[in-house]
Each structure stands twice: as structure tokens, then as C-alpha cells.
Amino acid sequence: MLRLARRLVFPLVAFLVILAGLFLLRVLGYPVGLLEIAAQLLVALAVVRMLVYGLRVGFAQGPALMAWEKVISSTVWSVVALHLVGWLQPVVDGMDALAINFGDSHISLLMVVKLVLLSALYLLLAFWVSGIVEQRMRASRHINASMRVGLSKAVKFALVTVAILMALTAAGLNLASLTVFGGALGVGIGFGLQKIVSNFISGFILLGDRSIRPGDVITVGDNYGLVKELRARYIVVLNRDGVETLIPNENLVTTDVINWSYSDRKVRVRIPVQISYDDDPEEGMAIMLEAGKSHPRALQDPAPVVRLMEFADSGISLELRVWMTDPQEGVGNIRSDINLAIWHGFKAAGITIPFPQRDVNLRYMNSPVGMDSA
Numbered sequence: 001m002l003r004l005a006r007r008l009v010f011p012l013v014a015f016l017v018i019l020a021g022l023f024l025l026r027v028l029g030y031p032v033g034l035l036e037i038a039a040q041l042l043v044a045l046a047v048v049r050m051l052v053y054g055l056r057v058g059f060a061q062g063p064a065l066m067a068w069e070k071v072i073s074s075t076v077w078s079v080v081a082l083h084l085v086g087w088l089q090p091v092v093d094g095m096d097a098l099a100i101n102f103g104d105s106h107i108s109l110l111m112v113v114k115l116v117l118l119s120a121l122y123l124l125l126a127f128w129v130s131g132i133v134e135q136r137m138r139a140s141r142h143i144n145a146s147m148r149v150g151l152s153k154a155v156k157f158a159l160v161t162v163a164i165l166m167a168l169t170a171a172g173l174n175l176a177s178l179t180v181f182g183g184a185l186g187v188g189i190g191f192g193l194q195k196i197v198s199n200f201i202s203g204f205i206l207l208g209d210r211s212i213r214p215g216d217v218i219t220v221g222d223n224y225g226l227v228k229e230l231r232a233r234y235i236v237v238l239n240r241d242g243v244e245t246l247i248p249n250e251n252l253v254t255t256d257v258i259n260w261s262y263s264d265r266k267v268r269v270r271i272p273v274q275i276s277y278d279d280d281p282e283e284g285m286a287i288m289l290e291a292g293k294s295h296p297r298a299l300q301d302p303a304p305v306v307r308l309m310e311f312a313d314s315g316i317s318l319e320l321r322v323w324m325t326d327p328q329e330g331v332g333n334i335r336s337d338i339n340l341a342i343w344h345g346f347k348a349a350g351i352t353i354p355f356p357q358r359d360v361n362l363r364y365m366n367s368p369v370g371m372d373s374a
Helices: 002-028 033-058 063-085 088-097 109-139 145-170 179-192 194-209 249-254 281-294 332-349
Strands: 099-102 105-108 217-220 223-230 234-238 244-248 267-275 305-311 316-324
Touching (some): 002 033, 033 063, 063 088, 088 109, 105 109, 109 145, 194 223, 194 249, 223 244, 234 249, 267 281, 267 332, 281 316, 281 332
Antiparallel strands (some): 099 105, 223 234, 234 244
16 A cells, blocks of 8 residues: 555645646636646546556466556556547447447447446456455464465455446446346356366365365375465465476365375375395394484374384385374485485395395106107
8 A cells, every 4th residue: 555655646746736736827817728638647647556556466467467557558548638639528429329239228339348447447446455355364363274265265256246246237237138148148158167167166165174275285196295375266286396286176176185284294104124034023123213213304202113014025024104294395205214224224234125036946847758859
């Protein structure tokens, strides 16, 4: 708001000065044509700056924002230019004459232009208000992340709906006469936008049951990472490579999702290792246990444990199990660190890790009867 006030100071102060000048010149009987033009230009400048500020509050920086700023500026200055040269009213009358009748409704080109401009204005106001509400909720410590996203979506959806209805009413459209047309259009859009609507509704389902929240660590198919953001149609998952994956909300409702931090952030990591039958399994288990306890990310409560799993074909299968509370920092790196510590411990103790092997017995059979000897 402070930035908006600074951008409006010059045109508003200059406008007030010009108003004072207009008053004095009229009292003295001098012509005021140029000052009236300057006053109109300053009002247009203030309107453009206010609308551009609303855009920058409601939308993220990018090419689309710059395009909208150019459209708004061009529209406002075009209207002002037509007004100054005296062509605005003839243009308006000509646009109103180009019309068609649809039922009881009289739809003209002027009405369509008014609808577009009013929709843009009301939507801009809706996004501006929702942006302020979202900033206030983000600053609040009494609202958790999931509730903040859900309330933000609900407020934005309600404001956009009200803005569209207000624009339709202000443009002069008879909503009752457009019911049949709107129903047919709604059915067509429903089939065409089925996936989008499904993703949108799935987003509210996820927020309602709080199964996935910002900051959770999840696995969806081959995607593993931190839930960075919940959006209207998708979630943003940041993996350990710094790659952001956009997963549609519908996939999270209809497919299996592993949430590593759903009830709490404790995760158990299993590290299987085999040792030779010639080595002492208890000594190997002690080395593995020490490697698990010495890692800084491994919890001491519950403490790491080692289990003898089976007597396999190639060796004795052991498994180290450690708990951690920061899966968002990665699981593969802690497994790698502990494996390296186990390797050094085994090497120092002379314990070998066997490779797959098979015993092959060859049996020589007597030559069949009737065959010549070689």
C-alpha cells in the first residue's frame, strides 16, 4: 500500500494544484481549456498506476503480467484520447448499434466491450483482495500451512465468482434469459474441462483431509521429494536434484501415495549386508551397529538395531535398521554414509563380503552303445 501511495502522490497532488488553478482562472475569466486537458490526463495516469499496482499484487511477475499492463495502459489512454478529440460518444453509439437479439436479451458490441472491461476490473479487484488476505494469513502463526492454502483457495474462488456475476450484471446482461444458453455451455465446458475440474476438486479434498501438506515428504510413482507448494490443479514436489515436479491433484487422490511424514517425521532406513560364512556374524553385527550409532542423523531413541535375516546361498544376510526424523534431507545419502562406514569396519576386521557363487559338479557318463570311440 505504501508503494501505491507513493505512485499516486504525483498525479493526485498535481490534480489538486490544477483544480485550484481552474478555480482561479474561472474566477478571473481566463480560458481553462489546457488545464482541463491536463486534469484529465492526470486522472488517467492515476487510474493506470492504480490498476497496474493491483495487477502486481494479484499476479506473479512474468510475461503475462507485462502484457496485461500494456493492455490496461493502452485501453485507458485510448479512451482518454477519444474523449479529448471528441470521438468517444460517436464510437460508443456506433458500438451500441451493432447488436443482435438473443431471446429477450439485446446484446451489442458495446455491451460485450463493457463486459470484458468490467470483468477485467472486477477480477483485478478480486485478485488484489485475495492477495492481501493471503499475505495476512501467511503472516499469522495461528493458521497451519494446509488451512492457509485451503482458505486462500476458498477466498479466491468466492471473490472470482462474485466478480464475474457483478460484471455480468453491471454490463446489462439479463442472467435469467441466458439460463438455457448457460446450461448448454456449462455441459460443453464440463466435458471439455473434466480433468481440470477434477484436479480442482481433488485439491480441496487433499486440503480437507490433510493427507498431504506443504513440507511433507512423499513418493508418488517414481517421484520422491518435498511438497513445496499446493496449487489449485497440482502440487509442486522438489526432489534432491533441485528439480520441481508438477503432479496433478487427481493423481494424489486416485493412486497410492507414500507420505514419509504423515503422522510424524520418523522414518526407518534398512541397510542389508551379507558376510561370508567364514566370518563371525556377531562381530559383523557389532560393526554394523556401531556404524549406525555413529551417524549424526541416526536417532538414538529408538536406537539402531541389527538383525540376522537368513542364511543365504552366498553368505549370511544381516540388516541394519536406523531411524531418522529428516527424510526431506534424503534417504540415499544416509544409506551411503553408513554403507561406507560398514565397509571400513569390515575391512579393518578382516570380514569379507561374498559375491554370488555356485558349485558346479560335472559328471562323466559312459558313451552310448554303438557309438565309435573318439
